[in-house]
Amino acid sequence: MFASTIFSPALGRVSSVALALFQKFLMVAGLVFVLALIGLQIGYPGLINGLKSLVPSAVASVPEQAVGELGVASAEPLLETLSPRMQGALNYVSRRYRVSTEALQPIFATAQTVGRELRLDPLLIVAVIGVESGFNPFSQSVFGAQGLMQVVPRFHLDKLPEEADHQSAFLDPVTNVQVGARVLEESIRRNGGLENGLQQFGGAIKDPARRYSLKVLAEKQRLEQALQRQSVSAT
Known part of the structure; x- marks a missing residue:
């Protein structure tokens, strides 16, 4: 009882793994010793060296098991591979915005993934990012809008993942694009079309000149034209 109040569960797991390692080592070493004696008896001393090489490989599997039992995080999964269209757009944006x-890879991969999920053209998401922040993930407006897509945190906390830190989540590029794309899709759906949705997203729904939507669509057109030029030069 005293030991259980002092040692944490993690330390207990460490002890268990260490004990398993020691037991396995003793078992393999004992087997090597017995077989080595047999080798000497039958006049084959070379068997000893061969058996020695088994010890490291047999014991080496235990640390890998220990890592899993101790809950050590494995490497993060790779980002989704970009389509040729998105890779070309990334190359253009990299040159234009320096x-x-x-740094752009996770942004474009997220735009591609969430765009497919929400049935939004990922180039539209990229165009909004270009207009809103110029691909500066730490951009913040005087009205409190933050990040790549200039999302206002107090209005969209419900769109954050449960584990997200509300204080800094909107400055994370991946989270910002995930939330911003959902805000964009919601604006388009609720306002009956792309241009009205863009105006709502940009906080300019009452602008009769529709300057915000025209700016975003012009940015998207530049991306598409750059892709066309890349396609022609490749042929």
């Missing part, structure tokens, strides 16, 4: 391709 942002590294490595």
Whole structure:
């Protein structure tokens, strides 16, 4: 009882793994010793060296098991592979906005994934990001809008994953694109079309000139034209 109040469950698991490692080592070492004696008896001393090589490989499997039992996180899953269309758009954005391709990779992969889920053109999401923040994930407006798609946190906390930190989640590029794309899809659906939805998303629903939607659509057109030029140059 005293030991259970002092040692944490994690420490208990460490002890169990260490004991398993020691037991396995003794078992293999004992087997090697017995077989080595047999080898000497039958006049085959080379058997000893062969058996020694078995010890490291047999014991090496235990640390891998220990890692799993201790709950050590494995490597994060790879991001979704970009389609040729999205990869071409990424290359264009990298040159135009002077942002590294490595920094853009998770942004474009998320736009591709969430775009497919919400039935939004991922290039539209990318165009909104370009207009809203110029691909600066730490951008913040005077009205409190944050991140790549300039989402206002107090209005969209319900769209965050349960485990997200409400204080900083909207500055995370992947989370911001996930939430921002949902806000965009909701705006388009509720306002009866793309242009009205964009105006709502940009907080300019009453602008008769529709300047915000025109700006986003012009950005999307530039992306598509860049892809066409890349396609022509490739042929």
